[in-house]
Amino acid sequence: MIKPVNSLLGVSLVLAVTVTVLAMVGCGDKITNIYIIGPDAATDGQPPGTPPATDGAVAETAGEAGPATDGGAGTGGGDTVSMPMPPPADGGPPPAAYAGKPWNGMPQAVPGTLQFEFYDLGGEGVAFHDTDAANQGSGVLNMGMNKPEAMFRRMEGVDISYTKAGMDRLMGGMNVPVDQLYVGWTAAGEWLKYTINVAETGNYMLSMFTSANGSGSTISFTFEDGSTTGVLPIPVTGSWNVWENVDNMAIVKLAAGTHVMTVRIEAQGNNNLDYLIFTKKP
Numbered sequence: 001m002i003k004p005v006n007s008l009l010g011v012s013l014v015l016a017v018t019v020t021v022l023a024m025v026g027c028g029d030k031i032t033n034i035y036i037i038g039p040d041a042a043t044d045g046q047p048p049g050t051p052p053a054t055d056g057a058v059a060e061t062a063g064e065a066g067p068a069t070d071g072g073a074g075t076g077g078g079d080t081v082s083m084p085m086p087p088p089a090d091g092g093p094p095p096a097a098y099a100g101k102p103w104n105g106m107p108q109a110v111p112g113t114l115q116f117e118f119y120d121l122g123g124e125g126v127a128f129h130d131t132d133a134a135n136q137g138s139g140v141l142n143m144g145m146n147k148p149e150a151m152f153r154r155m156e157g158v159d160i161s162y163t164k165a166g167m168d169r170l171m172g173g174m175n176v177p178v179d180q181l182y183v184g185w186t187a188a189g190e191w192l193k194y195t196i197n198v199a200e201t202g203n204y205m206l207s208m209f210t211s212a213n214g215s216g217s218t219i220s221f222t223f224e225d226g227s228t229t230g231v232l233p234i235p236v237t238g239s240w241n242v243w244e245n246v247d248n249m250a251i252v253k254l255a256a257g258t259h260v261m262t263v264r265i266e267a268q269g270n271n272n273l274d275y276l277i278f279t280k281k282p
Helices: 136-141
Strands: 002-008 011-016 034-036 108-110 112-115 160-162 181-183 191-198 202-212 218-223 242-254 257-267 271-281
Touching (some): 136 160, 218 242, 242 271
Parallel strands (some): 034 242
Antiparallel strands (some): 160 181, 191 257, 218 257
16 A cells, blocks of 8 residues: 655655555454444435344434534444534535644545544644643654654654554564554544545445554544444454454445544553545445
8 A cells, every 4th residue: 555645844755555464354244333424314224235233233323413522422322323414415625613624635535545644634622632742652752763754743742653673563473564654652532533535425334454452442433413433342452563454343324525534532542543444335
């Protein structure tokens, strides 16, 4: 996978990393959660092509999830979603109340791979919330290094580091490609916002490449209308440097156009976040 071109300290950088882990790691095709997010959320019931909900999967909509006003996960949870305010369906800008801007001026594309380190511009309280002002990765751990990965967004509070040779590996023991940027040092209550552009209305499966040192880590994905996946568990990998692809975390239905997604660490932290994959489903 070739990561986008970054502009850092006035120098254009290309962080080119070939990611092979997706071909090596997977958890089958079992759907664990289905959430409806889009203009027809309250009327179309189960998404086309969805298998019967016999394993805990849910496809119905109920209740009301209020808009997330503080970057959090809103008031909805689990299988309760609604659409109080439809997102733009024409690729236009996100709601005017949001002051953040996409990284490098370009929303991350759906379907595709969302890089967690490319959270929006806008700073603390707008594009992200971090429990401490220091960047524990680029700003502390990697401060003495001058390679592009070590300097990336160094002056911002989000804690960013990168995979290193001889340290980072998959659960099966294979090495992870080096110099892949990731968000780490996570803590409960922290959040990040991402502007995304959905090419086509449809159902999208969420899968995440992550590591988790301890148990109890959870995460949620919430959209600008207040719709949310609810709280999703992050499996333990045994170390911050042991990674796996968590497949089929949830299915969301997204309308074509621009959206703002909030990723919130709900409990524990103890995990690193490399990327999130949106895969279009029938």
